[in-house]
Amino acid sequence: xxxxxxxxxxxxxxxxxxxxxxxxxxxxxxxxxxxxxxxxxxxxxxxxxxxxxxxxxxxxxxxxxxxxxxxxxxxxxxxxxxxxxxxxxxxxxxxxxxxxxxxxxxxxxxxxxxxxxxxxxxxxxxxxxxxxxxxxxxxxxxxxxxxxxxxxxxxxxxxxxxxxxxxxxxxxxxxxxxxxxxxxxxxxxxxxxxxxxxxxxxxxxxxxxxxxxxxxxxxxxxxxxxxxxxxxxxxxxxxxxxxxxxxxxxxxxxxxxxxxxxxxxxxxxxxxxxxxxxxxxxxxxxxxxxxxxxxxxxxxxxxxxxxxxxxxxxxxxxxxxxxxxxxxxxxxxxxxxxxxxxxxxxxxxxxxxxxxxxxxxxxxxxxxxxxxxxxxxxxxxxxxxxxxxxxxxxxxxxxxxxxxxxxxxxxxxxxxxxxxxxxxxxxxxxxxxxxxxxxxxxxxxxxxxxxxxxxxxxxxxxxxxxxxxxxxxxxxx
Numbered sequence: 001x002x003x004x005x006x007x008x009x010x011x012x013x014x015x016x017x018x019x020x021x022x023x024x025x026x027x028x029x030x031x032x033x034x035x036x037x038x039x040x041x042x043x044x045x046x047x048x049x050x051x052x053x054x055x056x057x058x059x060x061x062x063x064x065x066x067x068x069x070x071x072x073x074x075x076x077x078x079x080x081x082x083x084x085x086x087x088x089x090x091x092x093x094x095x096x097x098x099x100x101x102x103x104x105x106x107x108x109x110x111x112x113x114x115x116x117x118x119x120x121x122x123x124x125x126x127x128x129x130x131x132x133x134x135x136x137x138x139x140x141x142x143x144x145x146x147x148x149x150x151x152x153x154x155x156x157x158x159x160x161x162x163x164x165x166x167x168x169x170x171x172x173x174x175x176x177x178x179x180x181x182x183x184x185x186x187x188x189x190x191x192x193x194x195x196x197x198x199x200x201x202x203x204x205x206x207x208x209x210x211x212x213x214x215x216x217x218x219x220x221x222x223x224x225x226x227x228x229x230x231x232x233x234x235x236x237x238x239x240x241x242x243x244x245x246x247x248x249x250x251x252x253x254x255x256x257x258x259x260x261x262x263x264x265x266x267x268x269x270x271x272x273x274x275x276x277x278x279x280x281x282x283x284x285x286x287x288x289x290x291x292x293x294x295x296x297x298x299x300x301x302x303x304x305x306x307x308x309x310x311x312x313x314x315x316x317x318x319x320x321x322x323x324x325x326x327x328x329x330x331x332x333x334x335x336x337x338x339x340x341x342x343x344x345x346x347x348x349x350x351x352x353x354x355x356x357x358x359x360x361x362x363x364x365x366x367x368x369x370x371x372x373x374x375x376x377x378x379x380x381x382x383x384x385x386x387x388x389x390x391x392x393x394x395x396x397x398x399x400x401x402x403x404x405x406x407x408x409x410x411x412x413x414x415x416x417x418x419x420x421x422x423x424x425x426x427x428x429x430x431x432x433x434x435x436x437x438x439x440x441x442x443x444x445x446x447x448x449x450x451x452x453x454x455x456x457x458x459x460x461x462x463x464x465x466x467x468x469x470x471x472x473x474x475x476x477x
Contacts, residue, residue: 032331033331082103116331132145133181137190143160143184172212212340225247226244238260255278279326290330348430373418374414377391380463400460401459402428402462421440
């Protein structure tokens with residue numbers, strides 16, 4: 001009996017010693033090379049299908065760390081004092097960690113930052129609404145998503161930026177779409193999942209925009225019925241990788257690669273020969289990828305290395321019969337994205353939009369272009385009403401001055417007032433100037449080298465019942 005008791009005491013002391021050793025290895029020195037990920041206690045497949053947005057709000061999750069060089073070693077829980085925590089993101093120097101968490105069960109999700117040298121945390125946001133999916137911007141700011149229940153634009157999740165101390169909160173998306181999982185590309189732009197409901201179906205796209213909300217445009221769209229499941233991650237060799245589900249579910253899918261330079265035309269499924277579902281992907285400096293993968297519905301999501309060149313799974317980095325592993329990232333420094341200058345001037349109440357020729361469209365083939373109806377007017381539509389009908393110039397161009405930070409939709413009309421085509425909801429930031437070549441044109445087309453007739457006149461003010469827009473006065477002294 002005494003021998004058994006001694007064995008138990010020794011085992012307990014060894015466990016405490018291992019945990020203390022792991023904790024001391026985390027504190028006071030760099031955590032470079034550690035894997036940080038979200039550990040899901042319940043059944044991930046059941047949780048994320050309960051509600052439309054439950055894939056972003058999983059209860060009783062926690063952020064943990066393990067040594068990538070010793071996958072059989074100890075696990076350290078980094079968020080013991082939180083009811084739920086997920087979506088870890090590393091700073092470019094590898095010293096700090098952003099995450100979203102609930103301190104208590106009924107608290108709104110907020111953004112927190114952890115100093116990885118001492119594991120101390122501090123809150124960044126103090127919003128009455130859920131804040132999620134934070135990531136670092138250059139210049140001491142972050143970008144993240146906030147759910148707005150009573151938003152006038154009828155949006156649910158919109159992107160915001162703020163300083164690292166939570167001040168200077170600024171909204172940067174203004175249409176009806178939901179925005180999740182932003183990342184910052186090396187060129188300084190924000191790449192984010194945009195989800196919209198269209199004719200009863202949900203359309204997932206990657207949208208790219210500047211950190212001030214200007215120059216928003218389509219970056220990638222999958223086939224009909226597909227869903228984007230993870231953040232888009234930029235590799236060191238000019239690729240963007242992410243998880244896409246082909247059947248409109250968000251419990252996992254395949255690893256997709258696209259080229260940064262031609263994202264709409266270079267899609268490659270890296271895991272088409274593998275069964276099972278991937279949940280997240282993180283490119284490493286080694287060229288390998290850190291992935292979360294579930295071989296079958298009866299298995300847990302575990303962490304593996306993945307070789308994108310050979311399209312094969314490598315060694316197992318973490319596997320548990322009790323927990324799913326999601327949102328995996330590696331602690332290592334990476335290139336700091338460019339800090340883009342901003343043209344936004346909140347003293348200006350409008351933005352300018354120019355279209356070179358509304359009759360130029362990629363949806364018309366060469367054979368039927370001549371027989372397709374020609375557009376003579378555009379109708380600008382707000383969220384609740386028509387804002388005006390504008391006759392375009394003889395060359396098909398139009399030039400508008402639009403009230404800033406207001407979602408609008410533009411549709412083309414034939415000579416009888418029938419709708420030919422309609423664009424997605426867009427917005428312009430204060431003082432923004434945006435141009436387009438045509439209407440649903442091939443995004444790789446560059447403008448013709450000519451001056452549109454519309455810019456030889458003053459822009460048409462939208463809404464058209466506005467006779468005058470008072471702008472900020474600029475002193476020339």
